[in-house]
Amino acid sequence: MPITGVYFIPAHPNASTALGNITERLRSSFPDEDLIQLGRWTLEQKLMRDTPGLLPASSGPNQRPSKPRYMQFLSLSHYHNHGFIYTSEPAEQPFNIPNASSPSPAATPVAPGSANDSTTTSNTSSMLMTTVPHSSYTTLFQHFTYACQPFWCHRLTVVVQNGVFYDIGDFRVRLGDVRQTYPTNRVRGTVVEIEWRGPSVIDSLDGAVVSDVNGETDSGVDVSLSVLEESDVDAEFAATALLIREFWGRVGVEGAREANLVPGIGSEVKERLVKIKGARNNRGGLSGSAEDNPDPQAGADVARQYMEVLRFNR
Amino acid sequence: MATLTNDQIKVLEQSRQRLAQLTRSLGSLIASLNQSDPLPPWSSLQSQASIISNNLISVSEQLSDHRDLLSTLVAYPGPEYPGRTQANTLEQLLRTKLDPRVEDWVERGRIAGTEHQPTDTFAIAPSLAASAAQKKLTEADLAKLWEWAPIEANEEARRRNWGGNFTLEEREAGIQNVVTGLRKQLEDDEEDEDEDDEDEEEEGEDEMEIVGVHRKSGGNGVEFDIAPHHAHPVQPVVPLSDILRYMTTGRMA
Amino acid sequence: MHELLLFASVPIHQHAELLQQLAGLTAMQPRHCYERRLIFKAYRKPGVANARVGASQDLQSGDLQRVNKMLNGGMFYTQVVGPIQSTDFADPSVTATANANPDPNPNASPLDPDTDTKMDGMDSDSNIPRSAYDFDQQSWQLEFRDIPEAGTRSAVTSRVMATAALPRGDIVPSMNAWGYSFVTEYLVEGDMFIHNDIVINLHRVLHYPTIPGEETQPRHQIPALQQMAPLEKSGSYVLQASMTVHDGSNQETMKTASQHLFGLREQLKSAVRLEMADRLSLDTRVK
Numbered sequence: 001m002p003i004t005g006v007y008f009i010p011a012h013p014n015a016s017t018a019l020g021n022i023t024e025r026l027r028s029s030f031p032d033e034d035l036i037q038l039g040r041w042t043l044e045q046k047l048m049r050d051t052p053g054l055l056p057a058s059s060g061p062n063q064r065p066s067k068p069r070y071m072q073f074l075s076l077s078h079y080h081n082h083g084f085i086y087t088s089e090p091a092e093q094p095f096n097i098p099n100a101s102s103p104s105p106a107a108t109p110v111a112p113g114s115a116n117d118s119t120t121t122s123n124t125s126s127m128l129m130t131t132v133p134h135s136s137y138t139t140l141f142q143h144f145t146y147a148c149q150p151f152w153c154h155r156l157t158v159v160v161q162n163g164v165f166y167d168i169g170d171f172r173v174r175l176g177d178v179r180q181t182y183p184t185n186r187v188r189g190t191v192v193e194i195e196w197r198g199p200s201v202i203d204s205l206d207g208a209v210v211s212d213v214n215g216e217t218d219s220g221v222d223v224s225l226s227v228l229e230e231s232d233v234d235a236e237f238a239a240t241a242l243l244i245r246e247f248w249g250r251v252g253v254e255g256a257r258e259a260n261l262v263p264g265i266g267s268e269v270k271e272r273l274v275k276i277k278g279a280r281n282n283r284g285g286l287s288g289s290a291e292d293n294p295d296p297q298a299g300a301d302v303a304r305q306y307m308e309v310l311r312f313n314r
Numbered sequence: 315m316a317t318l319t320n321d322q323i324k325v326l327e328q329s330r331q332r333l334a335q336l337t338r339s340l341g342s343l344i345a346s347l348n349q350s351d352p353l354p355p356w357s358s359l360q361s362q363a364s365i366i367s368n369n370l371i372s373v374s375e376q377l378s379d380h381r382d383l384l385s386t387l388v389a390y391p392g393p394e395y396p397g398r399t400q401a402n403t404l405e406q407l408l409r410t411k412l413d414p415r416v417e418d419w420v421e422r423g424r425i426a427g428t429e430h431q432p433t434d435t436f437a438i439a440p441s442l443a444a445s446a447a448q449k450k451l452t453e454a455d456l457a458k459l460w461e462w463a464p465i466e467a468n469e470e471a472r473r474r475n476w477g478g479n480f481t482l483e484e485r486e487a488g489i490q491n492v493v494t495g496l497r498k499q500l501e502d503d504e505e506d507e508d509e510d511d512e513d514e515e516e517e518g519e520d521e522m523e524i525v526g527v528h529r530k531s532g533g534n535g536v537e538f539d540i541a542p543h544h545a546h547p548v549q550p551v552v553p554l555s556d557i558l559r560y561m562t563t564g565r566m567a
Numbered sequence: 568m569h570e571l572l573l574f575a576s577v578p579i580h581q582h583a584e585l586l587q588q589l590a591g592l593t594a595m596q597p598r599h600c601y602e603r604r605l606i607f608k609a610y611r612k613p614g615v616a617n618a619r620v621g622a623s624q625d626l627q628s629g630d631l632q633r634v635n636k637m638l639n640g641g642m643f644y645t646q647v648v649g650p651i652q653s654t655d656f657a658d659p660s661v662t663a664t665a666n667a668n669p670d671p672n673p674n675a676s677p678l679d680p681d682t683d684t685k686m687d688g689m690d691s692d693s694n695i696p697r698s699a700y701d702f703d704q705q706s707w708q709l710e711f712r713d714i715p716e717a718g719t720r721s722a723v724t725s726r727v728m729a730t731a732a733l734p735r736g737d738i739v740p741s742m743n744a745w746g747y748s749f750v751t752e753y754l755v756e757g758d759m760f761i762h763n764d765i766v767i768n769l770h771r772v773l774h775y776p777t778i779p780g781e782e783t784q785p786r787h788q789i790p791a792l793q794q795m796a797p798l799e800k801s802g803s804y805v806l807q808a809s810m811t812v813h814d815g816s817n818q819e820t821m822k823t824a825s826q827h828l829f830g831l832r833e834q835l836k837s838a839v840r841l842e843m844a845d846r847l848s849l850d851t852r853v854k
Contacts, residue, residue, distance in 0.1 A: 052611075054634045071745065087744035130741040136709075136731035143711050143729050144745070149640030150611050151746045296734060493834075547580050550803035554576040555848035557805055560798060561772060562712070562849055563644050564606040564751040 001269055002203075003196045003237060004302040005244035007256040008178070008309035010189040017177050017190045022253055026166070026173065029250045033168045041174055043160035043191070045310050046073040046141055046182075050088075051153040070127075071152055072307045073141050075134070077163075078174075079299035083137030085130045086307045127264060129304060131297050157182035158310055160191060170198035171247055178310065191309065192256075193302060194247055196240045201228065202269055230270050237266050259305035268297045325380045326387075332376050336369040569815030570712070570728040571824050572807060573832060573841040577769065579802040581839075588838055589760050589767060597758035600770075603649045603705070604755055605738075605785050607747035609642035609853050642853040645747060647738055649707045651789060655700040659791040702787040703736040715846045723825045724843040727815065739784055752785055754795060757804065764824070765831055768807045772798035806839055808832075 009018040027035050050069040069088035076084075132140060144152045163176030174193040180186045241260045248256070318326075343362045346354050353359075377384060389407045391397055397404055412420065451459070474481070484492050552566075560566050577585055586597055713727035734741070739749055757770020773795040775786065797803075808831055810824045832841040 051634060051637050055631075055638075085741070085745075087741070090743050090746075128740060128744040130744075131734060133732045136733065139729050139731035140709065143645075143709070143731065146727075146729075147641065147643045147645070147711055147713070148609060148746055149637040150642055151609070153634070153637055548578055548801050548803075550576050550578055550799055550801050552799040552803075554574060554805065555845040557576075557772065557799060558574065558844055558848040559850075560753075561604070561755075562851055563608075564753070 001298060001301060003200060003240040003244075004305060005194045005241060005248065005258065005260040006302065006305035006309055007192040007194070007248060007253075007258055008189055009192070009253060009256045011187050013186045015187065017187060018253060019175060019177050019190045022175060022190060022192060022251065025251045025253055026168065029252065030168050035166050035168070037164045038167060038172075039165060040077075041160070041163040041165055041176065042077040043163065043176065043178075043306065044073075044075045044157065045159075045307065046157045047155050047311065048072070048144060048152045049155045051149065051151050054153060067126075070311060071144065072311065073137065074303050074307055074310075075137060076299060076303065076306070079303070080134065081293040081298075082131045082134055082296055084300065084303035084307070085132060085137075085140065086304065087128045087130070089126050089128055127304070127307075129264065129267070129300050131300060131303075133293065133296075154182070156180055156312065158188055158312075163191075167197070168247075171195060171244075172197050188310075188312070191306070192248075193306070194244045195302070196243060198243075200240065201232065201236050228273060230273060233266055233269050233273065237261060257309045259308035262304050262308045265301050265304060268300050322383055325376075325383060329373075329376050329380070329384070332369065332373045336366070336373055339365045339369050568728050568730075569812040569821065570726055570809055571812060571821070571828055572724040572726075572809045572844065573828050574724070574808075574844045575806040575835075575839040575841045577804040577806050577839060579804070582769070582804050585769065585804075585806070585838060586758060588835075589758075589769065592834060593760040593762040593767065595760060597760060597769075599653075599758050600756075601651045601653065601655075602755045603651055603752060603785070603789075605647040605649075605707075605752045606644060606750040607647060607742050608644050608750045609746055610748045611642065611746075643711065643713070644750070644851045644853060646710045646712075647707050647733065647742065648710050649705045651700070651705070653792070655698055655789050657698040657700075657789060657791040657794075659793050698789060700789045702785075706735050707733040707738050709733055712849070712851055714850045714852055715844070717846060721822075721825045722843050723828055724846070724849065725815075725821070725825075726849065728811070737785075749784055751782065753798070756795075762808075762831060764810055764827060766809050766811075767831075768809070769804050770807070771802070771804045774798055806841065808841060 009022070011017040023035075048071040053068040067088075069090075070086075071088070072084075072086040074084040074086065145154050158178050158180045160176035160178055163174055165172060165174040167173075172195040174191075174195070176191055178188040178191050180188050238261065244260060245258075248258075339362065343359075343366065346358070346362070391404055391408070395404065411417075556566050590597055709729075709731045711729040715724045715726040742749065752775070754773040754775065755770050756773050757768055760767040760769075774797070775782075776790055776794040776796070808828055810828060812820050812824050814820060828841075835841060
């Protein structure tokens with residue numbers, strides 16, 4: 001899972017976006033690189049908000065005990081196998097507490113706090129990432145609009161329709177204009193995703209898990225990984241974030257919203273670490289059932305970042 | 315909704331008349347059995363029975379000749395209908411299903427019709443009639459049946475010109491209606507298949523389904539007639555609706 | 568999508584024969600299936616009252632009405648269904664010792680603080696029957712079914728449905744965040760047939776060996792099949808014939824679909840009596 005950073009430069013409705021400017025700055029900031037468009041990409045985000053939170057009564061100063069809750073549906077063409085659903089944690093737990101006795105650190109949906117190590121818990125975000133097969137993405141969205149009206153309300157849809165991407169040094173840069181398509185058509189701004197494609201410890205972790213999923217034995221796991229700790233993962237993310245920030249600094253476009261080390265980032269990576277270590281310590285190992293989707297969680301981190309910057313209030 | 319043509323009204327009137335005749339002759343038989351003491355002579359009973367039988371045949375012919383019309387007719391009360399005073403009749407007219415009692419009769423008749431031995435009587439509850447019939451076969455009856463069946467089957471077989479996938483009746487009714495239960499598409503006039511009997515039955519059912527209203531009156535379907543075979547029936551305790559409710563919500567009530 | 572259904576109750580003594588009849592009718596061998604079914608229930612944050620009209624100028628009154636209407640919209644039970652294999656059940660020979668254990672629910676075992684918890688409790692409590700079942704790899708799908716449509720003239724149950732694949736493993740945190748809380752779970756055991764465009768299920772509900780409603784989350788282990796008890800004590804089965812119609816608004820397709828179901832009903836008439844279900848028994852609304 002690559003490490004990324006996402007920047008969003010808002011634009012006024014009906015005004016031109018910063019896209020041209022950013023492209024120009026990329027060209028001038030990295031004169032040694034050929035800025036060749038490698039392909040296109042698209043994005044769609046549907047934002048839902050908790051219905052009760054829309055009531056004026058709950059926005060009064062004295063009756064606002066809870067923050068608004070969101071459910072964001074994100075689909076990225078560079079992770080076309082699955083969609084991402086990013087949901088605010090329930091404000092209060094239902095009668096049963098889902099995480100309290102969960103013995104499973106390896107739950108497929110990212111459950112911050114369900115991982116057993118305290119460092120993860122301290123990192124707990126208030127949003128929960130679930131990746132679902134792409135076929136379910138639309139069905140689930142329709143389900144929530146149809147059957148969950150008392151608590152979920154579709155607020156808006158934004159899309160990037162004609163995104164482009166370039167490779168610049170060790171980075172891949174994805175650019176695109178964000179346009180709102182629901183409830184009204186309007187320009188929102190420009191989004192930039194910067195992906196670090198240089199060497200990373202995390203990559204070796206990816207390889208380990210993929211080989212395991214394919215049904216191979218533990219021999220596919222690099223022994224060195226067993227000495228990798230979650231703190232190392234955190235450090236790796238922090239270091240790469242600095243590289244990405246430095247890169248963005250060189251581009252030098254002002255007024256951007258940054259999503260880099262967002263809450264919950266790296267959760268999947270840490271889960272894998274736990275899984276791999278577990279597989280090594282247990283005789284059984286992971287059940288390597290053949291998946292249609294070799295990596296059903298790929299891209300969860302960049303999805304988090306997109307959803308952080310695209311969570312518009314109105 | 316289209317109004318009835320004169321011809322159609324005539325058909326209805328004819329049906330009414332024949333049913334009235336049947337009712338009258340049934341009534342007179344009942345009356346003579348009830349009232350005459352001693353019982354009327356057998357020759358009189360015999361002649362009354364044959365009258366009833368003739369009446370039945372003519373009703374049956376009438377109903378089947380005009381099945382298309384009768385099965386599509388829908389009764390509804392006109393504004394001039396005296397609904398206040400004739401509510402009972404109205405209710406009867408507006409029934410879409412048979413009276414449960416009548417359904418039982420129909421069921422009994424249907425089972426009687428599919429039995430090999432038409433002399434069997436069904437004196438007990440109709441739902442048990444089939445099983446009663448099963449139990450009534452004594453050793454001697456069974457032996458008689460076995461004696462009779464091979465010859466009868468052989469004769470039936472001789473009447474047919476064997477060969478091909480479909481019977482003449484099936485082909486006349488259109489082979490696309492035949493339910494073979496086979497995945498493979500059968501071609502007409504190909505190799506021999508010993509499914510003919512089954513196919514006929516299923517075809518008959520298909521036909522009834524289209525008619526809908528008539529499906530109770532002449533159905534067969536002996537191939538799945540299995541309920542009677544069980545010596546130790548165990549009826550479910552929990553009603554279906556409660557099971558479904560539990561499956562839906564995790565609660566029984 | 569729409570689903571059209573007919574149901575019948577099948578006494579246990581008829582089960583074996585009906586299986587054979589269905590095999591004959593459909594020209595296929597029965598496909599034996601086990602399904603975990605988790606019931607979830609939509610919950611709303613407590614203390615949410617109707618908006619006071621005119622309380623604020625932030626929302627247009629039209630918007631307010633719309634939000635109010637949404638707040639009073641239906642809330643539903645929904646199911647999360649996961650297939651399991653016969654090999655996922657615990658080994659009955661191990662189970663024999665486990666019977667001495669009053670609480671076979673592995674979820675109740677204390678949380679192992681070690682990170683190595685995938686096989687949590689494996690060594691600490693050998694009385695608990697274990698199988699190769701791996702909860703983290705359990706696949707799930709969300710199955711939403713609306714309450715059957717009311718007042719339909721045809722004698723068939725018809726309802727709106729949606730099915731969506733979910734991630735593997737522990738689905739409860741996601742369901743909680745989405746607004747659903749876990750109610751209970753049961754197992755469905757039975758056989759499946761395909762007859763043209765009709766799916767025929769002959770199945771029944773099995774309880775886990777704990778008092779239903781006692782669990783607070785889906786179990787991570789499957790007990791031995793022998794420990795499971797049928798909901799319907801006599802062991803009877805439910806025959807369900809169902810058909811999926813992609814476009815429920817198309818009257819013509821709906822009609823054709825019901826006619827196919829009626830055709831099956833006629834073919835099975837002398838064996839079982841397929842009927843539409845009592846609408847309220849399939850009521851998925853949360854009240």
